[in-house]
Amino acid sequence: MKKEWPLWEVFIRSKSGLHHKHVGSLHAADAEMAIEHARDVYTRRNEGVSIWVVESKYITASDPADADPLFEPAKDKVYRHPTFYNLPDEVKHM
Amino acid sequence: MNTDAALQRYLLQLGDNALILGHRLAEWCGHAPEMEIDMALTNMALDLTGQARALYQRLAELEGKGRTEDDIAYLRDAREFYNCLLVEQPNGDFAHSMARQFFFDAYNYALHKNLTQSSDEWLAGFATKALKEITYHLRFSSEWVLRLGDGTETSREKMQKAVDDLWMWRHEPNILSEAEEVLAKTGVIPHPDAIKAESEQKVADILTKATLTIPTDDWAQKGGKTGLHTEYLGYILAEMQFLQRAYPGLEW
Numbered sequence: 001m002k003k004e005w006p007l008w009e010v011f012i013r014s015k016s017g018l019h020h021k022h023v024g025s026l027h028a029a030d031a032e033m034a035i036e037h038a039r040d041v042y043t044r045r046n047e048g049v050s051i052w053v054v055e056s057k058y059i060t061a062s063d064p065a066d067a068d069p070l071f072e073p074a075k076d077k078v079y080r081h082p083t084f085y086n087l088p089d090e091v092k093h094m
Numbered sequence: 095m096n097t098d099a100a101l102q103r104y105l106l107q108l109g110d111n112a113l114i115l116g117h118r119l120a121e122w123c124g125h126a127p128e129m130e131i132d133m134a135l136t137n138m139a140l141d142l143t144g145q146a147r148a149l150y151q152r153l154a155e156l157e158g159k160g161r162t163e164d165d166i167a168y169l170r171d172a173r174e175f176y177n178c179l180l181v182e183q184p185n186g187d188f189a190h191s192m193a194r195q196f197f198f199d200a201y202n203y204a205l206h207k208n209l210t211q212s213s214d215e216w217l218a219g220f221a222t223k224a225l226k227e228i229t230y231h232l233r234f235s236s237e238w239v240l241r242l243g244d245g246t247e248t249s250r251e252k253m254q255k256a257v258d259d260l261w262m263w264r265h266e267p268n269i270l271s272e273a274e275e276v277l278a279k280t281g282v283i284p285h286p287d288a289i290k291a292e293s294e295q296k297v298a299d300i301l302t303k304a305t306l307t308i309p310t311d312d313w314a315q316k317g318g319k320t321g322l323h324t325e326y327l328g329y330i331l332a333e334m335q336f337l338q339r340a341y342p343g344l345e346w
Contacts, residue, residue, distance in 0.1 A: 026130050037130035040137050060209060
């Protein structure tokens with residue numbers, strides 16, 4: 001009987017200064033193996049300088065059925081966007 | 095053998111080790127126990143093929159006969175290949191492939207670490223670049239020897255069998271060829287004792303940590319470095335070279 005390895009979520013930082021971004025998931029027996037697999041599966045084309053992995057079961061997700069009460073109220077509040085400020089050119093990655 | 099001839103032969107030794115082991119790893123493509131491992135093995139195969147390519151290009155440049163790296167890979171017969179016998183051994187099961195990889199990586203890592211100090215500037219540069227790839231290969235294969243050795247009863251049995259079966263092929267990399275004797279004297283390649291001591295230490299450490307029994311029979315099978323191979327190399331070459339032999343000069 002085959003026992004499946006647990007699922008891990010992979011986050012890659014593409015270059016220094018940027019934040020880690022979710023890129024996908026993979027199977028691995030433990031954290032160390034998950035890092036190696038992430039390196040082999042998700043950074044083959046020079047995508048990253050840093051990897052985070054977290055076992056998928058530790059991620060708590062919002063319920064899609066709750067979408068309306070969670071997200072709908074924010075939709076008509078444009079004044080929450082800081083669109084009236086001028087950003088200096090020197091500020092990157094905003 | 096003069097220094098020039100020795101260096102050219104040595105480039106073939108290194109290149110053939112990389113090409114043949116790369117081919118063996120590529121045979122796992124689509125067959126590995128997990129998709130992630132499939133990717134890992136083919137990544138390593140590509141690293142090794144890339145190393146072989148660089149070494150053959152350098153050889154072609156030095157000999158100046160107008161050959162290309164492809165001619166060197168595809169148009170030589172088994173007796174003109176100088177890889178050690180270990181790398182041409184069949185894949186077997188995953189434990190077998192990982193034990194083979196580990197034995198080779200332990201040697202290859204120590205070799206390239208020391209080769210970065212070579213008096214030959216090109217070789218030193220090549221080693222510096224290749225060492226990064228080889229460091230990862232060694233990490234990957236060591237980990238699998240540990241995981242399977244210190245794993246379940248079945249996995250331990252398989253890894254122990256792989257270690258026992260491959261043991262006699264393991265020593266050849268550290269037995270000097272005529273070319274290596276010449277190059278070691280002139281500082282082009284590192285002192286062989288240093289490489290041997292370091293790789294032996296690594297093998298002993300990992301096998302012990304993996305709770306495996308270290309075989310005591312140290313009889314060493316050799317021949318690859320003089321062009322005498324096991325029956326397996328012919329089959330590898332038949333598959334690898336078929337297209338260029340049947341359709342000379344064919345390109346993608």
